[in-house]
Amino acid sequence: MALDLGSASRKPDGMPHDHHDHDHPHSHLPPDPALRVKALETILTRKGLIDPAALDEIIDIYQNRIGPKNGAQVVARAWADPGFMHALTEDATAVIAEMGFYGRQGEHITAVANTDDTHNMVVCTLCSCYPWPLLGIPPGWYKSDAYRARAVREPRKVLADFGVSLPEDTAVRVWDSTAEMRYLVIPQRPAGTEGMSEEDLAALVTRDSMIGTGLPREPGQ
Amino acid sequence: MALDLGSASRKPDGMPHDHHDHDHPHSHLPPDPALRVKALETILTRKGLIDPAALDEIIDIYQNRIGPKNGAQVVARAWADPGFMHALTEDATAVIAEMGFYGRQGEHITAVANTDDTHNMVVCTLCSCYPWPLLGIPPGWYKSDAYRARAVREPRKVLADFGVSLPEDTAVRVWDSTAEMRYLVIPQRPAGTEGMSEEDLAALVTRDSMIGTGLPREPGQ
Amino acid sequence: MTRVHDMGGRFGDGPVDPAPDEPVFKEDWHARALAVTLAAGALGQWNLDTSRHARERLSPKDYARFSYYEKWMAGLADLLVEKGVLDESDLTGQGDGSRHPLADRALKPDAVAAALAKGGPADRPSNVAPLFVAGQAVRTRRPSANALVDGGHTRLPAYAAGARGHILRLHGTHVLPDTNAHGLGEQPEPLYAVAFPASELWAHPEHPRDEVILDLWQSYLEPA
Amino acid sequence: MTRVHDMGGRFGDGPVDPAPDEPVFKEDWHARALAVTLAAGALGQWNLDTSRHARERLSPKDYARFSYYEKWMAGLADLLVEKGVLDESDLTGQGDGSRHPLADRALKPDAVAAALAKGGPADRPSNVAPLFVAGQAVRTRRPSANALVDGGHTRLPAYAAGARGHILRLHGTHVLPDTNAHGLGEQPEPLYAVAFPASELWAHPEHPRDEVILDLWQSYLEPA
Numbered sequence: 001m002a003l004d005l006g007s008a009s010r011k012p013d014g015m016p017h018d019h020h021d022h023d024h025p026h027s028h029l030p031p032d033p034a035l036r037v038k039a040l041e042t043i044l045t046r047k048g049l050i051d052p053a054a055l056d057e058i059i060d061i062y063q064n065r066i067g068p069k070n071g072a073q074v075v076a077r078a079w080a081d082p083g084f085m086h087a088l089t090e091d092a093t094a095v096i097a098e099m100g101f102y103g104r105q106g107e108h109i110t111a112v113a114n115t116d117d118t119h120n121m122v123v124c125t126l127c128s129c130y131p132w133p134l135l136g137i138p139p140g141w142y143k144s145d146a147y148r149a150r151a152v153r154e155p156r157k158v159l160a161d162f163g164v165s166l167p168e169d170t171a172v173r174v175w176d177s178t179a180e181m182r183y184l185v186i187p188q189r190p191a192g193t194e195g196m197s198e199e200d201l202a203a204l205v206t207r208d209s210m211i212g213t214g215l216p217r218e219p220g221q
Numbered sequence: 222m223a224l225d226l227g228s229a230s231r232k233p234d235g236m237p238h239d240h241h242d243h244d245h246p247h248s249h250l251p252p253d254p255a256l257r258v259k260a261l262e263t264i265l266t267r268k269g270l271i272d273p274a275a276l277d278e279i280i281d282i283y284q285n286r287i288g289p290k291n292g293a294q295v296v297a298r299a300w301a302d303p304g305f306m307h308a309l310t311e312d313a314t315a316v317i318a319e320m321g322f323y324g325r326q327g328e329h330i331t332a333v334a335n336t337d338d339t340h341n342m343v344v345c346t347l348c349s350c351y352p353w354p355l356l357g358i359p360p361g362w363y364k365s366d367a368y369r370a371r372a373v374r375e376p377r378k379v380l381a382d383f384g385v386s387l388p389e390d391t392a393v394r395v396w397d398s399t400a401e402m403r404y405l406v407i408p409q410r411p412a413g414t415e416g417m418s419e420e421d422l423a424a425l426v427t428r429d430s431m432i433g434t435g436l437p438r439e440p441g442q
Numbered sequence: 443m444t445r446v447h448d449m450g451g452r453f454g455d456g457p458v459d460p461a462p463d464e465p466v467f468k469e470d471w472h473a474r475a476l477a478v479t480l481a482a483g484a485l486g487q488w489n490l491d492t493s494r495h496a497r498e499r500l501s502p503k504d505y506a507r508f509s510y511y512e513k514w515m516a517g518l519a520d521l522l523v524e525k526g527v528l529d530e531s532d533l534t535g536q537g538d539g540s541r542h543p544l545a546d547r548a549l550k551p552d553a554v555a556a557a558l559a560k561g562g563p564a565d566r567p568s569n570v571a572p573l574f575v576a577g578q579a580v581r582t583r584r585p586s587a588n589a590l591v592d593g594g595h596t597r598l599p600a601y602a603a604g605a606r607g608h609i610l611r612l613h614g615t616h617v618l619p620d621t622n623a624h625g626l627g628e629q630p631e632p633l634y635a636v637a638f639p640a641s642e643l644w645a646h647p648e649h650p651r652d653e654v655i656l657d658l659w660q661s662y663l664e665p666a
Numbered sequence: 667m668t669r670v671h672d673m674g675g676r677f678g679d680g681p682v683d684p685a686p687d688e689p690v691f692k693e694d695w696h697a698r699a700l701a702v703t704l705a706a707g708a709l710g711q712w713n714l715d716t717s718r719h720a721r722e723r724l725s726p727k728d729y730a731r732f733s734y735y736e737k738w739m740a741g742l743a744d745l746l747v748e749k750g751v752l753d754e755s756d757l758t759g760q761g762d763g764s765r766h767p768l769a770d771r772a773l774k775p776d777a778v779a780a781a782l783a784k785g786g787p788a789d790r791p792s793n794v795a796p797l798f799v800a801g802q803a804v805r806t807r808r809p810s811a812n813a814l815v816d817g818g819h820t821r822l823p824a825y826a827a828g829a830r831g832h833i834l835r836l837h838g839t840h841v842l843p844d845t846n847a848h849g850l851g852e853q854p855e856p857l858y859a860v861a862f863p864a865s866e867l868w869a870h871p872e873h874p875r876d877e878v879i880l881d882l883w884q885s886y887l888e889p890a
Contacts, residue, residue, distance in 0.1 A: 023456070024725070025747035026740035028757035033736050034695040040743060041702050043756050048769030049709060055701035057778040063690050063697065104704075107787040108837070110859075125674030125823050127718055128734065133785075137690050137700065141682050143734040145502065149676035152825065156872045161682040171875035176674065178821045179857055179881035180788035181837055208684070244680070245501070247519035249533035254512050255471040261519060262478050264532050269545030270485060276477035278554040284466050284473065325480075328563040329613070331635075346450030346599050348494055349510065354561075358466050358476070362458050364510040366726060370452035373601065377648045382458040392651035397450065399597045400633055400657035401564035402613055429460070445677050446670075446730075451809070453669050453817040454726050502678050506670075506730035584808075584828055585675070587869035593677040604808055604828040645811035 067136035070101050071184060072205035074134065075216075076198045078111070079189040089113060092184065096134070106133030106182055112175065113186040114212075119170050120185045121159075121212030123151035124177040131182035135207055142211065152176055162213045185212040192219050288357035291322050292405060293426035295355065296437075297419045299332070300410040310334060313405065317355070327354030327403055333396065334407040335433075340391050341406045342380075342433030344372035345398040352403035356428055363432065373397055383434045406433040413440050444587055444596060446502040451601040451644065475511035479518050484549040484557060487525045491623035495595035496521045566630035568615035573632070573660055578609045580636060581666035582658065588620045589661070595623035598662045602654070606666045607638035610655060618659055632660040668811055668820060670726040675825040675868065699735035703742050708773040708781060711749045715847035719819035720745045790854035792839035797856070797884055802833045804860060805890035806882065812844045813885070819847035822886045826878070830890045831862035834879060842883055856884040 029036045044050040078085040087095045092111040112120040125148045130138040155172040175183045187209040208214025250257045265271040299306040308316045313332040333341040351359040376393040396404045408430040429435025467473035496517035522528040531537045584604030588594030616633040640647035691697035720741035746752040755761045808828030812818030840857040864871035
């Protein structure tokens with residue numbers, strides 16, 4: 001049986017009361033989402049707790065500097081170099097860090113390679129965990145209730161929403177990101193890409209193909 | 222293992238598609254609840270499918286004729302007559318029907334009597350099933366998310382919301398009405414009611430005491 | 443859980459408001475909503491299990507934001523269209539208002555009291571023999587789900603899926619909601635009251651002797 | 667389920683919209699919401715598990731109606747008050763605007779890139795020895811719940827509670843969210859990838875060889 005600290009009578013740090021909507025502190029903020037953010041930013045800025053220029057910097061990083069191009073470089077190298085592919089599936093965190101991709105929401109990475117036998121797909125049913133240093137900020141659909149609810153139960157029907165259909169004898173492995181391990185799907189290398197450079201290969205690697213809801217582009221597509 | 226009719230590929234009668242909010246037919250009705258009801262009533266009336274006078278009659282019955290006074294008569298008789306109490310706990314449906322209480326949402330009744338040892342409490346976590354012929358239309362709180370969610374897990378905390386506290390050595394039995402059986406709680410007869418008439422006893426029986434979220438009134442209270 | 447209506451045991455809902463002086467119908471439209479639903483049900487185009495499922499399969503966002511009778515109204519509108527009684531143009535006010543073929547079945551005022559008093563009992567003769575006796579240990583199936591229809595109606599709450607309890611009593615043989623909600627027949631089978639220790643259902647039960655009793659169909663259960 | 671965020675396997679949510687041309691931040695306020703949250707987190711008054719729990723314990727109605735970044739904003743406002751960084755008068759605009767004692771810790775623009783690149787690894791040395799080896803059959807605890815704090819944070823989804831799977835690999839020893847979210851320490855313990863056949867989780871699996879893999883802490887598991 002599980003340890004019980006007598007939680008019914010104590011209130012550990014950070015333990016919530018369960019309140020009605022209107023009892024939560026957030027209900028004091030303006031209801032309009034944009035005004036709500038603005039209000040919070042203003043309050044925190046006035047007190048010196050946040051610096052608007054730091055916010056600009058955070059946004060610039062995730063808007064312009066960190067995104068699926070990072071992950072695509074990893075996949076392209078794995079396609080081009082069997083030794084790298086092997087090292088990647090053994091200890092992705094280390095080899096990806098060597099490529100310079102590491103940081104918040106990407107401290108622990110596992111790479112899972114698709115085969116004819118098995119297709120991999122990544123979700124976070126409990127929130128929206130995602131490998132930020134490799135893929136950037138998760139797209140809206142990844143954070144949607146529909147994806148979180150359905151991906152684990154009916155991955156093929158979800159793939160159909162993306163226009164993807166798998167061969168009948170391909171099994172699906174859905175990775176639910178319940179801890180701090182982040183998953184990168186290595187899609188299968190498209191046919192007709194023999195001899196292509198890593199850079200050209202990387203251009204075929206779509207964001208969705210690294211989540212498992214898409215397939216890479218065909219060359220010339 | 223359970224029988225499988227191959228549901229993935231067939232669509233039995235009445236099986237839903239799961240749609241976005243806006244794809245449900247109801248989204249064509251006015252958003253305001255009162256206007257929504259009015260619209261539906263008007264459409265159905267114009268086509269002769271419902272008769273507004275029949276609606277008035279339904280409302281009159283549940284507003285004025287069927288309510289907790291019915292259940293209170295049953296409880297009072299059980300308090301006054303040990304033979305009736307015995308018969309009631311053996312086959313409530315039959316003896317309650319003999320008193321004239323039967324009908325929609327009360328076709329199958331089980332009476333559960335509180336003792337010093339055990340307090341009974343009724344909920345329907347999946348919708349809001351309730352013994353209509355005995356207690357009328359369920360109160361708002363019975364239909365609330367908070368009651369449905371919490372009554373099974375923390376009945377004492379819910380009782381505290383009603384100002385009720387139980388002796389420490391009294392166990393709680395929560396009856397979740399998951400089928401067509403409806404439950405009537407027979408509260409303990411209050412002290413100091415010896416020799417009172419059934420009618421006077423019935424006046425002590427509150428609606429909530431027959432759901433298990435309240436206790437009967439004390440005489441003179 | 444199968445759907446968002448299956449909320450037993452959920453955290454976060456805040457206090458219950460006993461509102462002791464609340465009238466039977468807090469708003470006039472509550473009364474009309476109840477009456478319209480009952481009168482439309484009397485047309486005989488669906489059963490109680492179907493109408494419960496119609497409310498359950500509102501989108502999670504709608505289910506969460508709608509009040510009780512709003513769920514009833516939305517479920518009713520969806521059912522009326524799904525069963526072909528109305529079409530969507532009727533709901534937008536563009537339908538024709540001529541007499542409906544089902545109008546002969548409309549509930550008349552003088553038939554209301556008798557219809558409500560008659561009710562709709564759910565016990566039926568069945569050739570399914572009871573497998574369990576009072577006192578016997580059973581385990582519920584896991585996950586809680588309709589075994590026949592993916593996402594279909596079922597009455598095993600998720601909080602009790604895979605839980606061990608014991609048979610308290612046999613209620614007789616009752617219509618199976620899992621089939622009846624979907625036009626797959628009444629398929630009556632034994633229905634039991636099953637008692638579960640609170641400690642089997644919750645990580646932090648309030649009292650060592652607390653129990654939760656559920657009414658469960660035989661096909662939801664296996665010997666434990 | 668413990669809370670409404672635990673939606674894996676739920677029915678009724680409709681199609682996924684792949685929206686292929688959506689920008690990184692669909693609205694300007696999405697970008698600001700993300701940045702405010704990260705910058706406020708840098709004050710060091712809570713950890714990631716605490717902030718996840720702050721979003722999870724929004725009321726079910728709020729959780730259902732709020733968009734993603736609205737949940738972030740609401741969770742952040744609640745945390746700021748709960749941790750005493752702000753008080754409610756600040757949120758209503760009646761607070762004083764003088765420099766805050768924590769202002770020295772404010773994230774500076776030139777420290778942003780390094781802070782994001784540094785991240786916050788969750789692996790820690792632990793004196794809890796691994797009990798399971800790859801290939802071993804395990805069963806998850808049921809119900810899914812925080813064993814220490816009633817209604818507390820946990821990372822075992824309800825859909826996998828009480829399910830039988832097998833150990834795929836050991837990830838090392840990681841901070842336990844169930845304690846870390848509540849100021850009860852990091853209590854690192856072995857974390858495993860555990861594979862479950864889809865048929866163990868769903869009544870109607872799509873394919874006989876489908877699997878769902880979850881990362882689960884040792885205390886969530888027992889030998890099966």
